Amino acid sequence: MDLSSLNDNQRLAVTTTEGPVMVMAGAGSGKTRVLTMRIAHLIKDHQVKKDNILAVTFTNKAANEMKERIAKLIDDETDRMWVSTFHSFCSRILRGEITRLGGYTRFFTILDDEDSNKIVKDIMKERNIDENPKKFRDWISRKKNYGNLPKLGPLTLEYFDYVYDEYEKHLKDNNLLDFDDLLLKTIELFENHPIVLDHYQDKFEYILVDEFQDTNEVQYKLLKLLSAKNKNIFVVGDDFQSIYSFRGAKIENIKKFLDEYKNTKLILLEKNYRSTTEILEIANAVIKQNPNQIEKNLTSNDKTGKKPIYKCFENSKVEKGFIIDEIKKLLLDGYKYSDIAIIYRANYVSRGYEDLLLKYQIPYKIYGNISFYSRAEIKDMIAYLKLIVNHDDDFAFLRIVNVPRRKIGPTTISKLTDIKNIQETSLFEAIDVLDNDNLNKFKKLILELSDELNNLKNLPDIIDIICEKTGYFDELKRLNDEEVAIDKINNVKEFKSYIARYKYDGDDPLDSLELLLYDLSLLNENDDKLEEEDAVTLSTYHQVKGLEFGVVFLVALEESIFPSLNVVTDKDIEEERRVFYVGITRAKERLFITSAKTRFLFGKETDMIESRFIKEIDKGFYNTLIKKSDKKKKVLKEPKSKSDSKFSAGDIIQHDKFGFGVVIKTDGENAKVAFKQEFGIKDLNLNHPAIKVIKKKN
DNA sequence: CGCACTAGACTTTTT
DNA sequence: GTCTAGTGCG
Numbered sequence A: 001m002d003l004s005s006l007n008d009n010q011r012l013a014v015t016t017t018e019g020p021v022m023v024m025a026g027a028g029s030g031k032t033r034v035l036t037m038r039i040a041h042l043i044k045d046h047q048v049k050k051d052n053i054l055a056v057t058f059t060n061k062a063a064n065e066m067k068e069r070i071a072k073l074i075d076d077e078t079d080r081m082w083v084s085t086f087h088s089f090c091s092r093i094l095r096g097e098i099t100r101l102g103g104y105t106r107f108f109t110i111l112d113d114e115d116s117n118k119i120v121k122d123i124m125k126e127r128n129i130d131e132n133p134k135k136f137r138d139w140i141s142r143k144k145n146y147g148n149l150p151k152l153g154p155l156t157l158e159y160f161d162y163v164y165d166e167y168e169k170h171l172k173d174n175n176l177l178d179f180d181d182l183l184l185k186t187i188e189l190f191e192n193h194p195i196v197l198d199h200y201q202d203k204f205e206y207i208l209v210d211e212f213q214d215t216n217e218v219q220y221k222l223l224k225l226l227s228a229k230n231k232n233i234f235v236v237g238d239d240f241q242s243i244y245s246f247r248g249a250k251i252e253n254i255k256k257f258l259d260e261y262k263n264t265k266l267i268l269l270e271k272n273y274r275s276t277t278e279i280l281e282i283a284n285a286v287i288k289q290n291p292n293q294i295e296k297n298l299t300s301n302d303k304t305g306k307k308p309i310y311k312c313f314e315n316s317k318v319e320k321g322f323i324i325d326e327i328k329k330l331l332l333d334g335y336k337y338s339d340i341a342i343i344y345r346a347n348y349v350s351r352g353y354e355d356l357l358l359k360y361q362i363p364y365k366i367y368g369n370i371s372f373y374s375r376a377e378i379k380d381m382i383a384y385l386k387l388i389v390n391h392d393d394d395f396a397f398l399r400i401v402n403v404p405r406r407k408i409g410p411t412t413i414s415k416l417t418d419i420k421n422i423q424e425t426s427l428f429e430a431i432d433v434l435d436n437d438n439l440n441k442f443k444k445l446i447l448e449l450s451d452e453l454n455n456l457k458n459l460p461d462i463i464d465i466i467c468e469k470t471g472y473f474d475e476l477k478r479l480n481d482e483e484v485a486i487d488k489i490n491n492v493k494e495f496k497s498y499i500a501r502y503k504y505d506g507d508d509p510l511d512s513l514e515l516l517l518y519d520l521s522l523l524n525e526n527d528d529k530l531e532e533e534d535a536v537t538l539s540t541y542h543q544v545k546g547l548e549f550g551v552v553f554l555v556a557l558e559e560s561i562f563p564s565l566n567v568v569t570d571k572d573i574e575e576e577r578r579v580f581y582v583g584i585t586r587a588k589e590r591l592f593i594t595s596a597k598t599r600f601l602f603g604k605e606t607d608m609i610e611s612r613f614i615k616e617i618d619k620g621f622y623n624t625l626i627k628k629s630d631k632k633k634k635v636l637k638e639p640k641s642k643s644d645s646k647f648s649a650g651d652i653i654q655h656d657k658f659g660f661g662v663v664i665k666t667d668g669e670n671a672k673v674a675f676k677q678e679f680g681i682k683d684l685n686l687n688h689p690a691i692k693v694i695k696k697k698n
Numbered sequence B: 001c002g003c004a005c006t007a008g009a010c011t012t013t014t015t
Numbered sequence C: 001g002t003c004t005a006g007t008g009c010g
Helices: A008-015 A031-045 A060-074 A086-101 A113-126 A133-146 A154-173 A179-192 A194-203 A217-227 A253-260 A277-287 A316-332 A347-359 A376-389 A394-400 A410-423 A427-434 A437-454 A461-470 A472-479 A482-501 A509-521 A570-584 A628-635
Strands: A021-025 A053-057 A082-085 A206-209 A233-237 A265-269 A309-315 A340-344 A364-366 A536-540 A549-554 A587-601 A604-607 A652-655 A659-667 A670-675 A681-685 A691-695
Touching: A008 A031, A008 A265, A021 A031, A021 A253, A031 A053, A031 A060, A031 A206, A031 A233, A053 A060, A053 A086, A060 A082, A082 A086, A086 A179, A086 A194, A086 A217, A086 A509, A113 A133, A113 A154, A133 A154, A133 A179, A133 A217, A179 A194, A179 A217, A194 A217, A206 A217, A217 A233, A217 A253, A277 A570, A277 A587, A309 A316, A316 A340, A316 A347, A316 A549, A316 A587, A340 A347, A347 A364, A347 A536, A347 A587, A376 A394, A376 A437, A376 A461, A376 A482, A376 A509, A394 A427, A410 A427, A410 A437, A427 A437, A437 A461, A437 A509, A461 A472, A461 A482, A472 A482, A549 A570
Parallel strands: A021 A233, A021 A265, A053 A082, A053 A206, A206 A233, A309 A587, A340 A536, A340 A549, A364 A536, A549 A587
Antiparallel strands: A587 A604, A652 A659, A652 A691, A659 A670, A670 A681
16 A cells, blocks of 8 residues: 555554554544545555454444545445444444344334434323423433433432333333434443354454544443454544534543553644644634643644634624625635535524525525434335335334324324234234224235335335325325425435435345335435535534535624533533634635624524634734725625515516516515426515516506 | 414534 | 424314
8 A cells, every 4th residue: 555645643543553543633634544544554455354344433424435435545345344333333233133132123223313202202291291301301311321310309300210211111112222222232232242242352353433532431332342352443533623522422531542541552643734824823722722632733734825814793794794795705716615614603593694695696505404314204204114124113103104194093093002012013913903994904005015015126116106105295285385395295206316326235125125224214414415516515513523615604703602602611611612623623725703793693683792712812813804994895785775665565576597476475675486386486585686576566 | 183373492413 | 583392272
């Protein structure tokens, strides 16, 4: 392997293959390169088998990216390599071994948060426990992961213990695992079945861990178990970028690792290949405020550029005007939309920026937001698929037994559940006993669908067949307004095309589908974002971790937003500061930081105070570009506002792209306009240059 | 059983 | 300002 493109420390990290190694990798210091090169190096230069390497990440996206990069380096397939998230690693192990734990089958279902919330809620409702189910669910997760609960009153505690037990029982009885269980059951498996542990300890000669600073106690324990024999464990992390402590991530694991793996080789990667010196100066100034961190000083590779800009604006409207102006200038400078990111602390401030880009017809994509796979229509499809593959999947059964409506209500279901419990069968089997017309029809339908699956030429076609046979689309159209229904139908179609893209290894359709379904429960929308469309990114800080952009706007740097209102302790503030640091270090060339004295929040104009983090940056490190004299010119290239009487409902307009449309509703300059069917109803700003009035009403 | 209205929230959340 | 979950009525 040619390692000449690496710097000395990077090369050391790649070639120190034996024993425990920790790499503290600053932002933009090439840690993914090191990880992938190291794996390639093991395979090509040390003749390690692909199967004997385990690499764990936190996101599917990171795992997929690593697989792709390794494939290029070794010029070989990596599809079946053990490069995966903690959760899918565990799921893969459990798929083969879970029966050893007793009470589970390999057809276990993985619950997402929504599912598991619902279970908690149902338990509480049944017992009339008048407490917050979300909180209880949260505590269950905390208890599972590290046992420490907040101080609870005696009654609440009693309720909680009850709910916890019932929840666990319900999961076990129904062959369900929540996300936490995937890890915990794997550990249980390893601890109670030394033969299994032994096998995997031998198998995984080399273990690599990405984003080590984000591991929680359970994940640490899992790594410890797996690496106990060979101790060839390589962890990469950056304590500066630890921003998930609220999810249980333990920055202390870094210290623990160094303590427990005595001869750990610690390697620092401090050379930043991403950002200009000017941007790094700000990043370093911010992170310097935090005590107790592993000393690291990011140095740039002598890239210089423009000084970052910070500006506090009169109000959030002016702030937005500035952002638009700058984006326009950046485009003239040759930047693409996709080079630009607008990053905020909380989703609830995203709206304003989204509206802004919409108004000026700037293409954008919002990162995160509701996951594709958690949309009701997709979950319904998955439930159908699951039930087709495994009739005994009660969880899937319950989800779709009455979707579309089949007149199978709670009373019928409760009767069916009773039979199931007494006879110890599945709900599907219990139908034979109850002999209810509607249920019989449903059973017949599912059996028919299973039949279809076996005669299928093309696996994705099963989606069409499901929709057709169940009348799913008709129900959507009946239940929602047209716009929403079309949206949902398109989502189902997109899901079908996802199935078509999925890589199958078997030729048996049932096997392939089964595998796909396992993968699906751990997937999320961002993982397989396909088209690299040219669009501005809108995102929270948390969701751009690991990404980079030519230009970054960090917006709404105001107390109560950033740092967030709920942040109190010094430790919390330190984490907020790291969040800021993560944002700054996303920028390659240009960085803009903005705040406003008043901001439109929760339906009213609210007074804001500049974030304390701004004061921590030496004023010499940034420019405040706008001078009083050219302020006016700067701010108001905005379309002339509030000539709102210009339009009213019933007016006919013409839009450059959508053609003729009728104004349905106006609210100042914003309006709902109905266009031809293929465009539907749009929310538009009527002052936009693309719009002309054709005919006024009256 | 299904819908319409109202109260309440409105930090981040890789799986 | 806007979304959601929950209730209560037809």
